[in-house]
Amino acid sequence: MGGVRKTTLVKKVYDSQTVKKYFDRHAWITVSQSITAAKLLRAAPKDFLEETKEPIPEGIDTMDERQLINKLRAYLQQKRYVVVFDDVWSINVWEVVKLALPDSCCGSRFIFTTRIGDIAASIEATGHVHHLQPLPEKEAWSLFCMKAFQGENKGVCPKELEGISYSILKKCGGLPLAIVIIGSFLSKKNKLLLEWKKVHDSLSIEVKNNSSLEMLERILLLSYIDLPxxxxxxxxxxxxxxxxxxxxxxxxxxxxxxxxxxxxxxxxxxxxxxxxxxxxxxxxxxxxxxxxxxxxxxxxxxxxxxxxxxxxxxxxxESFAMILLNDRRMSTDEKIR
The missing domain is CATH 1.10.10.10 (Winged helix-like DNA-binding domain superfamily/Winged helix DNA-binding domain)
Structure with a gap:
């Protein structure tokens, strides 16, 4: 599930002084849906080497997958390392990349975040899978108030807005991203019941399949529409x-x-x-x-x-801009800015 702040949690652990001191080498690799195994295998050694100010090996950009795997394995042998792969989308890519991560019994760790259940399940037998759950009601309310009632309200919801605030919060399904966005959105509104009810009603149209993700997208879209x-x-x-x-x-x-x-x-x-x-x-x-x-x-x-x-x-x-991938061509009736 997107929006549960997987990356936020892992980044907090990764940046902690305990982790920094325990491991000899550290790397954080951000993965995208379109990235290939070769690109990941090039990114990992560059991240490790940049941290220690070591030179990047010559010819790394022209190496094939096997050469990259061997190069990374040789570098990490007998080192205690931690590497994070954030937002993994493909099992096939992961199956290749993990060949480059040696287990030298030094206490090394690799962590990845994913919203794809099959990828998490593929390592469940050899590692620990932590399934992030939506925020419980008390924590969700605290986060909502911190964002929605900034400034003079000091994170405290006025009594007259409590009922409508709880109703809006319920629509977020405990997703931190949805709570942060709608809270920040409401912080720009007047603290008037009628105005907040309009926001609530705009989110109350029936959502297909009762999808938390679809509600999140609706909240994000509402925040865009409200922009000056x-x-x-x-x-x-x-x-x-x-x-x-x-x-x-x-x-x-x-x-x-x-x-x-x-x-x-x-x-x-x-x-x-x-x-x-x-x-x-x-x-x-x-x-x-x-x-x-x-x-x-x-x-x-x-x-x-x-x-x-x-x-x-x-x-x-809105015909503002269009991203063309690979060899896709625009049709004659498509407009861009």
Missing amino acids: YHLKCSFLYLSVFPEDYLIKRMKIIRLWVVERFMEEKPGLIAEEVAEDYLNELVSRSMIQVVQKDNFNRVRTCCVHDIMREIIQLKSRD
Whole structure:
């Protein structure tokens, strides 16, 4: 299931000082639906070597799968390593990659996250599978209030909004991503029962198959529809980045400025307006902060893969941009910006 914060949990463990000290080598590999085993086998040694400032082996980009497996196995032999493969989609890819991970009885560990049950089941006999469950009601309510009642409310729900808030929260099905998005969305609304009831009613149309994922997508779509016009173009522009791409703050700011998405604001230059746009999208939880700089500004950010699907859908529907894969060609009646 998407949106249960698998990556968030694993990243917290991976970044802990206990893990950093226990293992000699560390690597975090983000996997996408289209990635091949060869690309993963190239990414892993680069990540290990970058951490220790070691040189990348010559010719690694032209090696075949067997050569890459042998190279990685030789490097990891007799080392205590931890490697994370985040968001694995293919059993076949995993079956190849695991051949490169030697078991030298040094206490090494590999971790992967996946929403595909068959992939998790394939390692159940030799490893531990942790099935993340939706948040229990108390924790879900705490997270919702923290997001929806920021600022002067200090995370406390006003009495007059408790009933409608619980009804909205129930629709999230305990999914942290849905709770964070709808909570951030409501934080921008006036704390009026009538206004919150409109949000509740817009989510109350019958969902096919009572799917939690479909409700999550509806919440994400609602958060997009509610964006001010000047933010929609900036947000849709994120559809051009590949899946799981780490977007640098200054890169996206400059791209937005070049595209002239910025409204004029007295006393501010275009780059400052663009940074305000970025911070607004972050505050709405529509963009996820990956890293901050020493001044507490966004250094890198990314878009959740489910949110990215919504962006690409709206981008195509509104003829803003279209992603062409492989040799696909546009038909004559298709429009793009």
